[in-house]
Amino acid sequence: MIEVTRHDIVIVGGGAAGLRAAIAACEIDPGASIALVSKVYPMRSHTVSAEGGAAAVAREDDNFEMHGYDTVKGSDFLGDQDVIQYFVEQAPRELTLLEHWGCPWSRNEDGTVATRAFGGMSTKRTWYATDKVGFHMLHALFQHSLRFDNIVRYDEHFATKLLVDGGVVRGVAALDVRTGVVRVVLGRAVIMATGGAGKIFPFTTNGNIKTGDGMALAYRAGVALKDMEFIQYHPTGLPGTGILITEATRGEGGYVINSEGERFLATRDYGVGTKAELGPRDMISRAIIQEIEAGRGISGPYGEYVYLDLRHLGEAKIVARLPMVREISKIYIGVDPVYEPIPIRPVVHYMMGGIDTDITAATSLPGLYAAGEVASASLNGSNRLGSNSLTECLVFGASAGRNAMAFAEGSSEGSEDALRREGEEEAARIVALRGKQKGGEKLSRIRSDLHKTMESGCGVYRTQEAMNETARTVAQLRGRYADIALEDSSTVFNTELIAALEMGNMLDVAEAVANSAASRNESRGAHTRRDVPNRDDQNFLYHTLCYFDPAGPRLGKKDVTLGHWEPEERKY
């Protein structure tokens, strides 16, 4: 008999968005039972790896209109303008709460919170805690959450299915990694906060856990994934490992230089104008690829790269503002940035797309909410500005927590028998997969083939032919995945089983990415086509929706909310 537990709401994911949602729910009703289901202990969540900062208007010379305009322009006018306005207005409040909860924000001499420059932002509005902002925010949130004993944590529980009864979400089925037991965790609303899916690519800043789980669960439950074609390449990752070197390096004055020592972002026309190194990520990543293609890259054992040069900042500033960059560079590439430039190349970092959510973090499926990278609230459109995403986790995490609680208030529990049966079916599926000997291929083969095809079809520069080819290959990989062989039949901490379930999720997400990309016949933001170099507002100023269908994905469209800023040519 499967174990069933009941809560008021269920949150899946324990990073910044999930924890913020849990705290918001507690603030509304300290007596409510909040389930927090996470496949890792919350402080291992990938929020921990964010480095540079979180954006919110703080200075006298700044205002919501400026933050909003920077964001909509960064989005290449695909951001929903009502969502952007809501976001910029909520942002200072959320970062202030983090301050009250102990986040060690770096300070000005007078004790006020310090802010730094970031790409595409027209003034210093990025709050920071040296260059370990995600780490400090995550631990502040997690430690603050420990004071609420009504948050019931399901640590190392891997949610594998949304449980729906009568057209309303009522909970999740989750595999207890430690025991192999599948539990039915019920709540009258569910919030997805599981992050992105960078691991569908071979070269990514993302940690091993970023496998698109929440996107896949919602997709299979019939919710659209929105704008999945937009994959953000961060300009500065370490060759080989893909480890992130923060944009704060450039915010603090770092240069990007080619093999000739030239600051090409300042000297050549890459559309970033006088912003140079402080241009938006999509443009800088393209510029680096073009420099390499023009023969001005440097060859290394892990491909070609250019340099990020911080030497002129001096040791004192590097130690004070960018200590982690120095530590990472020394450990992972053997370079001390005080004395040598850091080899860097564009690396998959963030997904602008995700579960289609509205301004309230709600999805089209009653009872299901989503926040953070897993969601696409259309704050970021086709290109996110650096330091908007940590704030996004807070603003929409809080909103999801509040709105899910309000929904739960008016919702019923559904049929426990029906939900239990669904859970039992899911448990049977997982048991059948565990140690599945029949079949041929190893999981690692499928993963490496997925990586190859995603990089070749959905990289920085794309063509119709390559995207179509990737969509076809992903469909074939689904067939091969159905026939995998697994070696590990243990019930206890079976990481091969987890990886197999994650692979299923990654294939769903990859399908949505490739097919959405192949359908957008223009270049906008991070979706850049060699064969169609221009933006086409006449025909493509819409959000792409991708729906799951066993026969292959179905695509749809959704209007972009305009009204405040007129779309214009994006030049800096």
Next chain:
Amino acid sequence: MSDGQQKKTFVITRFDPDRDDAPRKQAYEIPVHPDWKVLDALNFIKDEIDATLSHRWSCRMAVCGSCGMMVDGEPRLTCKEALSQYGDTVDVAPLANFPVVRDLVIEADGFMEKLTHVKPWIIRAKELAVEEGPMRQSPAELEEFKQFSMCINCMLCYSACPVVANEPEFIGPAAIALGHRYSLDSRDEGAADRNEIFRGEGTVFSCSFANECSEVCPKHVDPAAAVNQAKLNAVIDWATSLVLPRGGDK
């Protein structure tokens, strides 16, 4: 793999409670890359040789705290340690002083309870309203606690601690450092609460000052210093309370 490539043998502690009565050692000889960390070798074994090997990892940049293990008998973050510093045979075992779930995976719930016990959050007599805006904190005030806020909860210090080895209920270096971190924060008013906790059994006064915790800390948090300071504060606070029964708060 070219013929000239270097090889190393990894002797890994295996234990699956579904099958094994006791932990056993299993050796894997694999080709290694000069740039690899210890974790890369484990992932190679998992992907290419033995998919049943279980270990935790995620960020592979020494900040998520998942991948702590005993490497040649010392607690280490495996994503941080260069393989080149080890010999032809490398011994990898689960973190010492924790119950083992399976293979290289240890039970961390005990640590989570210890962490919660020290109240690692801002305590204030009266909660601030968000409308009041951020509190002021000078760079010097920030510096007071900053180092202790760098703990990534990797638990290497528990593996190194001789007190934890003998007294598993000892609340341990990381939890004390994090509790103390909040007591040092100019925004916090909970030092008296935590001093009370730290005067309890199995906390700061159990520490024998072996300093092993600070030596293995991959983030240079120096938990031994935190324990030392917390001990002093707990005593001063207690002494003050004898003289001024309602005093002792800052």
